[in-house]
Amino acid sequence: MWGLRDGDAPQGFHETHPSGGNLFETVAISVEQAATLLARQEGHFLDFKDKRIAPAKVARAVSAFSNADGGDLYIGVNELSTGFSWDGFADPEDANQLIHTLEDVSPFGTDIDAEFLYAEGLPGYVLHINARKSRVIRKTPDGKVYKRLSAQNAPVTSVDALTALRRQKGLESFESETLPIDIDVVTNSEAILEYLLSAVPVTEPETYLRKQHLLISGKPVVAAGLLFADEPQAFLPKRCGIKIYRYSSEEQSRDRLVGDPVTIEGPLYKQIYDAVDRTVELVAAAAFLDEDGLRSVKYPHEALHEIITNAVLHRDYSVTDDIHIRIFENRIEIQSPGRLPGHITIKNILDERLSRNPYLVRHLNRFPNPPNKDVGEGLNTAFESMKKLNLHPPIIEEKDNSVLVIVRHESLASPAQLVVEYLKVNDSIKNEQARKLTGVGSESKVKKIFESLIQADEIEHKPGTAGRGYAYQLKKKGDGSV
Incomplete structure (x- = not known):
C-alpha cells in the first residue's frame, strides 16, 4: 500500500477546479491511497473534520495549526466507532462557505493552501487544507487565538500565554x-x-x-x-550559562560522565569563545577505546564555533535553563533552550532568516573578531565545514522546548571508498595518510581495509616501497592502465 508521511498530501492526477473565486487543484488518488490516509491517527499535525462542521470550528483548527508548527486538515471525513471514513462534498463549490471563513483567518497562498482530493468509487471531494507555521499570530474571524497542542485546538487567552506566543513568533523578545x-x-x-x-x-x-x-x-x-x-x-540565574559534559561512551548516563561538568559563565562574547575553546580542549583530551585500542576523534573547529555561537545568539532567554554541550565518543550534542522562532522550521532553517534576539546579534557583530562574522550564515557555515571533511552534516532536531544540534564524526563515504577516490587523483597512499583521510585511527584497521581492496582487485602494492614507506596504488589493468 502507498505510504504517507506526516504533512504529506496524497499525490496523484491533478486537475484544477474553481471554487469561490479561488482556483484549487483537484487531485485524483487511488482507493488504496485514500485508505492509507484514513488509517492515520489525528495528532499535533493532523486533523479530520466532517463536511457538516461549522465554519467557526474550521477557523479554530487553521488558527491553531498556523500558530503552532503547521499541519494538515482534511474536511469531508467522518469519524466512526471503527475508524475514519471518506464522505466528501458532492461538489467542490459546496465548500465555499468554509473557504471564505478560512480566507478571513489567513489569505490563501500566505500561510495556507488548499486542494480537493477525489478517489474513484468513494463519495465526494475531500477538502485538504495545508496550514504552515505562520510568521504572525493568526486569529479566527471573532478575534480569538488558538494553538495546536497534541490533537487539541487550545484557546490562548491569558496575557502570559499570548506573550509567550508572541515571543515564539519573534514578534517581541x-x-x-x-x-x-x-x-x-x-x-x-x-x-x-x-x-x-x-x-x-x-x-x-x-x-x-x-x-x-x-x-x-x-x-x-x-x-x-x-x-x-x-x-x-x-541576575539571570540558570538562564544564560553553558554546561559542558564529556561521556566515555555513546550513551548519556551519570556513570559514564568523565569528571565534573564544566560551567561557562560571564558576558556572552566571552562565553562563546570560552565554550568553544573548552569544548575543543575536552575533545582533544578524549581517547576512546575500540577493538583496536585507543583512538582520538577530531571535529571541525569552524563547525563547533558556528553551532555554539548560533545557540548563544538565538536561544530563548526567557526559558530557565542553560545551553548544554555533551561530548560523546561518536558525536557532540549542543542543546539550546527554546523552540525555533516564528516561521522557522527544521526544513527551512538554512534558507530562512528570523532573529529572536536582534539586539544580541547586532552588538555581538560589533565586537573585535566578532563570533558571528557572517550574520545569518552560521549554520550554513557549519554544514559546509563538515562537508569539506566529507563528514555527515549536522542533524537538527526540535524538542518540546529546545533545539538540539547533533554533530556526528561519521564519513559520508566508507573508508574503502575514500581510499579509492584518493588514488584516482594521487599516485599512492600510505597507512598514515589513509588514517588521516578516513578518520580511522587504528593502523591495523586501515591495513585490513587495504587487504580487502587488494582482494577486490581495486589496489595493489606500489613497487619499490617498503617499511615505513610501504604504499599502495590503484590496480593496473592488463594494458597498463588503472
Whole structure:
C-alpha cells in the first residue's frame, strides 16, 4: 500500500477546479491511497473534520495549526466507532462557505493552501487544507487565538500565554524587557569599557546604551545585561550559562560522565569563545577505546564555533535553563533552550532568516573578531565545514522546548571508498595518510581495509616501497592502465 508521511498530501492526477473565486487543484488518488490516509491517527499535525462542521470550528483548527508548527486538515471525513471514513462534498463549490471563513483567518497562498482530493468509487471531494507555521499570530474571524497542542485546538487567552506566543513568533523578545538592577552593572563594567574602546571609542557607556535602546526608563534591558554585565548570571540565574559534559561512551548516563561538568559563565562574547575553546580542549583530551585500542576523534573547529555561537545568539532567554554541550565518543550534542522562532522550521532553517534576539546579534557583530562574522550564515557555515571533511552534516532536531544540534564524526563515504577516490587523483597512499583521510585511527584497521581492496582487485602494492614507506596504488589493468 502507498505510504504517507506526516504533512504529506496524497499525490496523484491533478486537475484544477474553481471554487469561490479561488482556483484549487483537484487531485485524483487511488482507493488504496485514500485508505492509507484514513488509517492515520489525528495528532499535533493532523486533523479530520466532517463536511457538516461549522465554519467557526474550521477557523479554530487553521488558527491553531498556523500558530503552532503547521499541519494538515482534511474536511469531508467522518469519524466512526471503527475508524475514519471518506464522505466528501458532492461538489467542490459546496465548500465555499468554509473557504471564505478560512480566507478571513489567513489569505490563501500566505500561510495556507488548499486542494480537493477525489478517489474513484468513494463519495465526494475531500477538502485538504495545508496550514504552515505562520510568521504572525493568526486569529479566527471573532478575534480569538488558538494553538495546536497534541490533537487539541487550545484557546490562548491569558496575557502570559499570548506573550509567550508572541515571543515564539519573534514578534517581541525577552531580550528587550527591563531588569531590576542598578545601571552601574552595565555602565561601569569591564565588558562595556572594553567594547567601547574598540567599537565606539568616543561614547560614554550610559549615552551609548541609551541611544541603542539598551536602557529604558533608566533600567538596563536583558540584552544589555547579557552583553555588558561582568556576571549576568547573578541576575539571570540558570538562564544564560553553558554546561559542558564529556561521556566515555555513546550513551548519556551519570556513570559514564568523565569528571565534573564544566560551567561557562560571564558576558556572552566571552562565553562563546570560552565554550568553544573548552569544548575543543575536552575533545582533544578524549581517547576512546575500540577493538583496536585507543583512538582520538577530531571535529571541525569552524563547525563547533558556528553551532555554539548560533545557540548563544538565538536561544530563548526567557526559558530557565542553560545551553548544554555533551561530548560523546561518536558525536557532540549542543542543546539550546527554546523552540525555533516564528516561521522557522527544521526544513527551512538554512534558507530562512528570523532573529529572536536582534539586539544580541547586532552588538555581538560589533565586537573585535566578532563570533558571528557572517550574520545569518552560521549554520550554513557549519554544514559546509563538515562537508569539506566529507563528514555527515549536522542533524537538527526540535524538542518540546529546545533545539538540539547533533554533530556526528561519521564519513559520508566508507573508508574503502575514500581510499579509492584518493588514488584516482594521487599516485599512492600510505597507512598514515589513509588514517588521516578516513578518520580511522587504528593502523591495523586501515591495513585490513587495504587487504580487502587488494582482494577486490581495486589496489595493489606500489613497487619499490617498503617499511615505513610501504604504499599502495590503484590496480593496473592488463594494458597498463588503472
